[in-house]
Amino acid sequence: MIQTRLLETAIDQFGRLGFEGASTREIARASDTAMSSITYHFGGKEGLYLAAADHIAKQVREILGPLRQKAEELAGNSTREQTIELLLAMLDGFAQMMLRLESEAWSRFIVREQQQPTEAFERLYQGAMKAMIETFVLLLRGARTDLDDAECRATAIMLFGQALVLRVGRASVCRALGVEALGEAEGTLLRTRLRKTALCILEEGNG
Amino acid sequence: MIQTRLLETAIDQFGRLGFEGASTREIARASDTAMSSITYHFGGKEGLYLAAADHIAKQVREILGPLRQKAEELAGNSTREQTIELLLAMLDGFAQMMLRLESEAWSRFIVREQQQPTEAFERLYQGAMKAMIETFVLLLRGARTDLDDAECRATAIMLFGQALVLRVGRASVCRALGVEALGEAEGTLLRTRLRKTALCILEEGNG
């Protein structure tokens, strides 16, 4: 599928070089097609960019969807222990995504949009992030009944930050751990620590 | 000073558009000078990029330097309570930097380098980040004697992540809180929550 090939190359190139820095010529060449295919299939550079955002949202949905669905099922009737375990599982799923090599290209794309949102951010948010965040906050309210809604949302942000840093602070994370790249061992260490810090945040208050 | 003006514009433009995306013509124009000034003062586009990294490192040193110095003074002889309070102060200083409008341009530049390090990352790390991270880890070892060095470093990463997300996940943070932009009220809410989550992580173990 030439569309898919173009989209995957586009995500990589846009993520790496930004919208302005990436070139449609290069994206087409790396996808083994002519530049005008982009015009034909996506209407131009901007159309390709937005389609790339949709493509990312779809893949993120497919990866994190099952966990989210399970969370919504258990949202109504579950013990505090179950709720906390599910929150930890969602966070670990997110952390694993941040550690994955495949997510590197997406992440670059998404982080760019976080700092300078365009129409593409809207598609990413509505298409994948919103549902995940809202489910997470809902569960968190069950685990931390001592906090009001705004406090829960702020706490959720802190929890996500701990996983996000694995991707967006990657170079510093490697330096801090004294390694060239994050391998199996470092991944386990970091995920274990994340579980511990998250657990003590979740159990705070009414333990 | 035309050099300073060029550097500040460069940080903004490189951060926004990336190395390839930014144009020396535009940087010069926005700095009210000719493009060839860049060649004269910095040797070219790449020289300007590296000089911009040095400029950022210098400013970060000036902002976070005092806290770091105080930390090193107290590192040897201080109570656990003092150590924890200092760690919280350093983290809050970092969080305030992430919330500041002025740091927006730097952050974009740094985040880019984190995900795709070039020689500029080396300058940022050696020039500002290394000292801050190592001081933080040293203090953390004093507060969490139950953890070994690697575990402390991983925990430090989690703590920094909670502040980092305020900048690199900005668009989602705003959405999660249901606001257009982060104002005084949201800043206070987030910093208060950060203090609480950090405190419970720091006090874990040997309370």
Place this chain on the structure above:
DNA sequence: GTCTATACTACGATAGAC
């Protein structure tokens, strides 16, 4: 649908006037 060819604009570097 996918290609080649072309029009037009903007890029970085550099030479030379002042």
Place this chain on the structure above:
DNA sequence: GTCTATCGTAGTATAGAC
């Protein structure tokens, strides 16, 4: 030291062949 002028390259978009 700062400017203008110019060169060669590479960008997007588009028209038209197949």
